[in-house]
Amino acid sequence: MTLDISFSLNGAEVVVGVRPHQRLLDVLRRTLGMTGTKEGCGEGECGACTVLVDGRVVNACLYPALEIEGRSVTTIEGLLGADHQLSPLQESLVARGAIQCGFCSPGVILSAHALLDRNPNPSDAEIRDALVGNLCRCTGYVQIVEAVQEAADRLGSESDV
Amino acid sequence: MKTLAYHRPKSLDEVFDLMASSEDAAYIAGGTDLLVSGGASPPTLISLRSVPELMGVDETRIGAATPVADVARHPGLAASHPVLVAAARRLGSEQIRNVATVGGNLCRAAPCADLAPPLLVLEARAEIVGRGGTREVPIDEFFAGPGETVLAPGEVLAAVRLDPPRTGAQGRFLKKGRVRMDLAIASVALLVEAEGGRCRRIRIAAGSVAPTPLRLQPVEALLEGAELTDEILEEAAALAAATVRPITDVRSTESYRRRIVGVYVKRGVAQALAGGEA
Ligand SMILES: Cc1cc2nc3c(=O)[nH]c(=O)nc-3n(C[C@H](O)[C@H](O)[C@H](O)COP(=O)(O)OP(=O)(O)OC[C@H]3O[C@@H](n4cnc5c(N)ncnc54)[C@H](O)[C@@H]3O)c2cc1C
Ligand code: FES
Numbered sequence: 001m002t003l004d005i006s007f008s009l010n011g012a013e014v015v016v017g018v019r020p021h022q023r024l025l026d027v028l029r030r031t032l033g034m035t036g037t038k039e040g041c042g043e044g045e046c047g048a049c050t051v052l053v054d055g056r057v058v059n060a061c062l063y064p065a066l067e068i069e070g071r072s073v074t075t076i077e078g079l080l081g082a083d084h085q086l087s088p089l090q091e092s093l094v095a096r097g098a099i100q101c102g103f104c105s106p107g108v109i110l111s112a113h114a115l116l117d118r119n120p121n122p123s124d125a126e127i128r129d130a131l132v133g134n135l136c137r138c139t140g141y142v143q144i145v146e147a148v149q150e151a152a153d154r155l156g157s158e159s160d161v
Numbered sequence: 162m163k164t165l166a167y168h169r170p171k172s173l174d175e176v177f178d179l180m181a182s183s184e185d186a187a188y189i190a191g192g193t194d195l196l197v198s199g200g201a202s203p204p205t206l207i208s209l210r211s212v213p214e215l216m217g218v219d220e221t222r223i224g225a226a227t228p229v230a231d232v233a234r235h236p237g238l239a240a241s242h243p244v245l246v247a248a249a250r251r252l253g254s255e256q257i258r259n260v261a262t263v264g265g266n267l268c269r270a271a272p273c274a275d276l277a278p279p280l281l282v283l284e285a286r287a288e289i290v291g292r293g294g295t296r297e298v299p300i301d302e303f304f305a306g307p308g309e310t311v312l313a314p315g316e317v318l319a320a321v322r323l324d325p326p327r328t329g330a331q332g333r334f335l336k337k338g339r340v341r342m343d344l345a346i347a348s349v350a351l352l353v354e355a356e357g358g359r360c361r362r363i364r365i366a367a368g369s370v371a372p373t374p375l376r377l378q379p380v381e382a383l384l385e386g387a388e389l390t391d392e393i394l395e396e397a398a399a400l401a402a403a404t405v406r407p408i409t410d411v412r413s414t415e416s417y418r419r420r421i422v423g424v425y426v427k428r429g430v431a432q433a434l435a436g437g438e439a
């Protein structure tokens with residue numbers, strides 16, 4: 001049984017056929033071919049599948065696709081500017097060596113993005129807490145935390161002027 | 162087994178109609194337990210995410226479908242029942258808290274459910290609805306065993322009800338995991354009322370140390386009315402360690418769990434007396 005559902009994906013309305021057992025992750029990667037969202041564990045532990053639903057981070061591997069009807073989804077592809085410009089957060093991550101193999105990066109970026117949206121001036125502990133659900137096997141996290149702090153500082157000083 | 166039907170009812174009546182017309186259906190809320198455990202999901206799922214009767218959160222009633230994140234970030238609850246908010250903040254990751262529900266945490270009835278110890282010390286009540294109407298059960302009587310509750314087949318946990326905060330009560334939640342995002346190896350929640358160093362009233366509960374989340378009544382009885390000296394807290398720690406019934410499993414050992422619970426009872430009381438954030 002396939003049901004057609006509509007939702008907003010990175011600002012555009014889409015309609016997709018979904019089967020009851022499918023996860024949001026399957027719809028994004030297989031049905032829509034949006035492979036920026038990764039699958040690591042499939043059990044909510046690693047955060048490689050992190051996307052935003054109505055502005056909040058969720059694990060796409062644990063999100064029943066049918067529940068997405070009428071909601072608004074942002075994936076890593078949705079953060080790309082019109083001129084393919086990286087965001088200040090993404091630039092900081094690159095500059096600080098916080099991206100190595102890159103498998104965790106889409107999830108890390110979306111988690112940090114959601115944090116800075118609700119708390120533009122996070123402490124070190126708040127950054128670490130926001131990234132608890134994003135495992136990185138390469139960087140050791142220090143570079144990631146520093147990069148998010150740097151992005152917060154940069155964004156803060158930009159909005160001051 | 163793959164899920165063959167996924168229903169999204171918009172009212173409790175519709176929920177009960179769907180449950181009555183299906184033999185193999187199960188409820189799903191956030192799905193963060195159901196979709197992980199083993200992969201064999203029930204053939205028919207009835208989602209509780211869009212049922213208005215299960216929504217809404219304030220200082221007296223928390224709808225079962227409330228995401229844990231909405232408790233963790235609720236300013237009213239942080240002021241009225243900080244021990245519950247402290248536990249909500251320690252549950253899983255931001256991603257998990259945004260979808261995991263309060264009702265799912267309790268209905269899964271895991272010994273490690275992080276919201277259970279604070280709700281036990283707050284003496285909260287479970288509002289249960291079925292076809293026949295609504296009943297209220299003290300949280301203390303809600304858990305029947307590992308993975309088992311007093312819910313009858315088809316019944317739904319609608320909400321958790323909270324009494325107004327008691328004046329002068331100081332709460333604490335302490336949780337031990339291997340890493341920050343982990344199920345508890347052991348956890349302790351407590352709520353102390355003390356005056357001039359003497360304990361007037363205390364409620365203590367522990368997680369991951371018995372088949373169900375557990376109130377530690379013998380320890381409460383030892384401390385109530387007593388002067389909270391180092392000696393009596395040592396005694397309370399030993400009694401707590403002896404009262405719990407932990408097991409050895411992949412996460413930890415029986416003896417370590419007993420120790421941690423003792424240490425946390427002592428530390429929790431000391432921290433509560435010192436004041437500050439739960
Ligand atoms: C990576 C990860 C980390 C986690 N970390 C923690 C942690 O630190 N602490 C912790 O306590 N838990 C943790 N969990 C477990 C889980 O997230 C929580 O127990 C969560 O609160 C479950 O809620 P849910 O809505 O997702 O439940 P679901 O999976 O939707 O449901 C769980 C069970 O309860 C039943 N149910 C749900 N709602 C109702 C209702 N209203 N009435 C009747 N039955 C109902 C369902 O039928 C099902 O059997 C973690 C899980 C994952 C995947
Ligand atoms: S793939 Fe979803 S959390 Fe690992």
Ligand code: FES
Pocket residue numbers: 098099100101102103104105135136137138139
């Ligand atoms: S950069 Fe390789 S997992 Fe994070």
